[in-house]
Amino acid sequence: MNVQSWKKILLIILSFISIFGLFILFIIPDHFSKVSISHSSSLPSSSSLSLIDEADQQRRVSRKITSSLGKIEAGLAKSRALIIKKSGANRTVDDHDEDYVPSGSVYWNPDLFHRSYLVMEKELKIYVYEEGNLPVFHDAPCDGILGMEGIFINDMEISRFRTRDPDEAHLFFLPFSIVSIVHYVFERETRLWSDMKNTVIDYVNVIAEKYPYWNRSRGADHFMLACHDWGPEISSAIPTLYKNSIRALCNANTSEGFNLTRDVSIPEIYLPHGTTKGLLGGPSPSKRTTLVFFSGGVHGYIREVLLDHWENKTEDGVKIQKYLSKGEDYYDEVRKSKYCICASGWEVASPRMVEALYMGCVPVLIKDHYAKPFNDILDWRKFSIDIGLENIPNLKTILMRISQRKYIRLQRNGVQVRKHFVVNLPPKRYDVFHMILHSIWLRRLNTRIHDPHQP
Structure with a gap:
């Protein structure tokens, strides 16, 4: 057999190998990617495959988180546009409201408030972190002058604004109770605050390590609520919580770090019998x-x-x-x-x-x-x-x-x-629970979050 014949046979063999390689690439891509990642002359070990799987999973999660954040921000931009629409033919929010239509001088802008409230009712989704055990998390006393803390936390647990999918959430609620932390964690003998502050620090660290959302926004789309006077001081233990997150506080003192553009003032309400029965109304x-x-x-x-x-x-x-x-x-x-x-x-x-x-x-x-x-x-x-x-x-x-x-x-x-x-049990439209949420909703509307890992 001459040299030309050998060249033809070799060319046929190489062509077959090339076609077979393309077949492997498109038909069984998972196997191909795992093997081709390794630059070793031998097959990857089981431990290196585990690392490859973990890295690949992290990239997929990162892409998913980035995509969900983009959708959230696009949705908020649409909400802002709907809210600022002027009255008339161009209005896109249905203003029909059987319960209440704000009007009068008690509102800075009743029309704008109404549209914002209706958009909130339609769009707002809040993820409540499930980590944390009773009695410090997910519960608090609902009586006494600090009862609004427990009332809000309990209402939030069953609220229709709550979503079980964090990827669709506009806001993330940190369900710790300052009232409960003071009661169960504070050492009255030593008068030290360190254990209380460490409770909140540890909780946020758990959230940040388990989920990507805190680090993604540096806490800017997260909020806490406290009616206890010590809420502002305890929150200061975490700089990102203190500076970036929305703090809904009864003790809304601007000389103690309360930020008017980011934080939310909530009313302190005392219900002696657990409800408003006998408290509403008076003579002319x-x-x-x-x-x-x-x-x-x-x-x-x-x-x-x-x-x-x-x-x-x-x-x-x-x-x-x-x-x-x-x-x-x-x-x-x-x-x-x-x-x-x-x-x-x-x-x-x-x-x-x-x-x-x-x-x-x-x-x-x-x-x-x-x-x-x-x-x-x-x-x-x-x-x-x-x-x-x-x-x-x-x-x-x-x-x-x-x-x-x-x-x-x-x-x-x-x-x-x-x-x-008014405190309603369960909450009703336009009451104090919904007004607190609306104030938090406004802060989120005014915050644009950009993933620091994306260009």
């Missing part, structure tokens, strides 16, 4: 005989100044004292009064503000550095009075100068906004 303005009322202990410098100037003064219409006389009822006194003092104690939060709204008394806020709840939606000037610490001696003069017409308008506006502070 014409039947309120007390000009201004306050009763409470000396907790903090503001109350000290207030009581120094006005305690047990005999001036007509002013009833300010530490404690009520025997036989007098606190809520009866609120219902008799036109104005009710809502002064800070050791911290800025107080249930008196909501109690006044519940019973038709105009709140008089004497608070330093306080971020009012739902202030991005409600114009508090239309249903409350602010008085600075320096004006406490002039309290009666200031209130007497308010015309009867203006007082009636303030009182009626307070009755109108009351629905947004």
Whole structure:
């Protein structure tokens, strides 16, 4: 056989091998990829195959997470566009609402609020991390002046806004309770905060290691809720939580790190019997005989100044004292009064503000550095009075100068906004649970998250 014949045979063999190789590549790609990754002359060991599988899985998860984040951000961009649509033929949000249509001067922009609320109801999805055991996680007391913490956590567990798929979530809820941490973790003998802070640090570390979502956004699409005064300080143990996450706080003090553009102020609400039964409503303005009322202990410098100037003064219409006389009822006194003092104690939060709204008394806020709840939606000037610490001696003069017409308008506006502070079990549309969620929803709308691993 000559040289030319051998060349033809060799060419046929090489062509066959090439075709067979293409067959392996397309028909059994998984096997091909595993083998071809190794540059060793021998087949990969079982341990190296395990590493290859893990790396491949991580890449797939990363692509999936990036894709889900892109969809979430695109959906939020669409929501923003729907909300800012002007009235008229171009409106794309159905404004038909059987329950309530916001209107009037108590809202900065009732039309915008309504559209935002309706879009929230349609689109918002929240993932609640399931890690953590009772009683520190997923539960908290629902009674006492810190009861809103437990009420919200329990409502969130069964909320229709909750999703079981984290890839479709706009927000991630960290379901730890500061009230429970203080009760079960805090060592009163040592008075050290380290164990409480470490509880939150450990929890966030578990979340960050198990899921990709915390690291993806550096906590910016995560939120916590705390009604205990120590919530801000304990949250500061994690810099990314303190600086990036949404903190819904009763103790909304701007001098202690509360960020008006990122954090959410929530009302402190005291339900003596676990519900609002017997708390809502009061007589008309014409039947309120007390000009201004306050009763409470000396907790903090503001109350000290207030009581120094006005305690047990005999001036007509002013009833300010530490404690009520025997036989007098606190809520009866609120219902008799036109104005009710809502002064800070050791911290800025107080249930008196909501109690006044519940019973038709105009709140008089004497608070330093306080971020009012739902202030991005409600114009508090239309249903409350602010008085600075320096004006406490002039309290009666200031209130007497308010015309009867203006007082009636303030009182009626307070009755109108009351629905947004009511605790319903289970929650109802536009109530305090939904208003808290709406405030958190607004913060998420104003946050654009970009995966740092993507160009």
